[in-house]
Amino acid sequence: MNIKNILKQLEFKRKKRLGQNFLHDEMVLDEILFHADIQPGDTVLEIGAGLGSLTERLSESAGCLISLEVDKILYEYLGNRFRNRKNVRILWQDILKFNTDDLPGQDIKVIANLPYYISTPILKHLMKSVRKFSLILIMLQKELAERITAEPGSKKYGSLSIMTQFHTQAEIVAHVPRTAFYPPPAVDSALVRLQVLKQPCVNISNPEGFFRVVQAAFSHRRKTLRNSLLGSGRVSADKLDSAFKAAGISPTLRAESLSIHEFAKLAQFLL
Template sequence: MENKLYSPKVMNDILKKYNFRFSKNLGQNFLIDGNILDKICDGINLDKDDEVVEIGPGIGTLTSALAERARKVIAIELDKRLLPILDDTLSSYKNIEVIHGDVLKLDLNNIIEEKFENKKVKLAANLPYYITTPIIMKLLEQKINLESIIVMVQKEVAERMKASPGSKAYGALSIAVQYYSNPEIVTIVPKNVFIPKPNVDSAVIKLDVYSKPRVDVKDEQLFFNVVKGAFSLRRKTLVNSLSSSDVGINKEEIKEILRDLNIKENIRGEKLSIEQFALLADSIYDKKN
C-alpha cells in the first residue's frame, strides 16, 4: 500500500472512518512501527514460497507485510467489527483470505489441510496478553503442521518461554514451550509503538517447532503433571512439591527415585533441566506400573 497502515495518521483515519473503538476485553493494541513489522517478517525468514497463518490481523498492518513476502496468508480475526475494515485495507492483495472465528475453537489442522493442502506453514500473531499462553499451548499441543511460530507477547512471558534452569523466570511454561520448540527472542518492543499504548513492553519471540518433542517420555500426560507439580509450591523442595501433587507416589518413593537419578533430595524444581524432568517422570511411571 502506498499509505502504510502502520502510520498513526493512516491508522487513525481508518479507525475514524469506521467509527472503531478499541475493545479492552479483546486486548486490542495495534502496532505503529514499520521496523518491527520487518523484524517479524525477517524473523521467520519469509520467502515467496511460504504460506502463513496469522492470528489477530487487526486492521491488516502485519497481514499486508506478510502478504508482500509470502505466497499466501490466511488471517483469523475474532472481532467481526474488523471484517469490513480488513476488506477495505487488504483489497489490493489477492493472496490474503480472512476467516472470522475464535482460534481457540477453530480446528487449525483442518484449515491448514484445506487451505494449504497440509503443507507445513508458518504462523504469525500479535496476541492479546490475557490469552497468550492458551493460544500458544494449543498450537504446540495439537501438533498442528507448523514449521515455526512468531508472536508478539508480553516481554515477561517471552522471557519465561526462553528461560533456562535455575533462573527466576524458569517454570512450567518454559518447559512446556521448550518440549515442543526452540524459542528465540527476536526483538524487544517498547510499549509506545502501539495504539492504544499498553502498560508493559512486549517482545517478538520465534518458536521453531520440533518435528518430534525435545525429549522422549513414556507418558506425556504424566510428564506434564510432574512438571506442574514441581512448580506448584515454588519455594518448597521438589520432594515436598511432588508429594503434595497428584503424581501418584509418596514422599519416600520420590526420595528413592531422586537418589537413583543422582539428584539431591533438597533440590527445587527450578533447578532441573527438561531432560532431568523426563527421567524423573519415566521413573515415576515405572514405579507406578
C-alpha cells in the same frame, strides 16, 4: 497507514477485553518480516490481523495467508481491503476455537501479535498441534517472553518454559517499546521466535504424564521437589524416594534447578 483516521472512519470503539493495541511501527514490521523469512511457497497463519498492517506485508510474500480476526468490524474491514488478494483468506475466528488441524499442509508459519491477557492460553493451544508448524513468531508481553525463554536456575523458569522448550527452540529476537502500538499498552513487548523441533527435545513415552510431573513440581515453588511432588497426591513417599535415587537427583532441590532432561529422567521412574 494512519490508524487513528481508519478507526475514526470505522467509528471503531476498542474492546478492552480483546486487548486491541494496533502495531504501526514500520521498523518493527520489518523486524517481524526478517525473522519470519517468508518464502513464495509458504503457508502462513496470522493470528489477530487487526487493521492489516502486518497482513499487507505478509501477503506480498506468502503463497497462502490465512488471517484470523475475532472482531467483527475489523474482519469486515479486512475482507474488503484484501478482497482482490487471491492468496489471502480472512476468517472471522477466535484462535482458541479454531481447529489448526484443518489448516492445509504442514510446516505452516504462525505469525501472531497476541492480546496479552490471553497469550498463555493461545500458546498452550498452539503447542497441542505444534507438529503442523515449522515456525511460531509471536509478539508477547516482555515478562511472558522472558518466562518462556528462561533457563534452569532462573526465577522465571517454570512449567511454561518447559512446555515451550519441549517442542521448540525459543529465543527473544527483538524488544519492542510500547510506543510501537496505538494506543500504547501499559507494558513493553518482545518478539519471540519459536523454531519448531522435528522431534521433542527429550524422548518421552508418556508426554501427558511428564507434564503432570512438571506441573506438580512447580505448584509450590518455594518447596523442595520432594514436598511439591508428594503434595500432588499422585505418588507415594516410597516410590518418590526410589525415583529420586534411581534418577540421581537430590530431593531437596527446587523445581527451577532441573533441566528438561533431568525432569524427563525423574518422570521415567515415576510413571
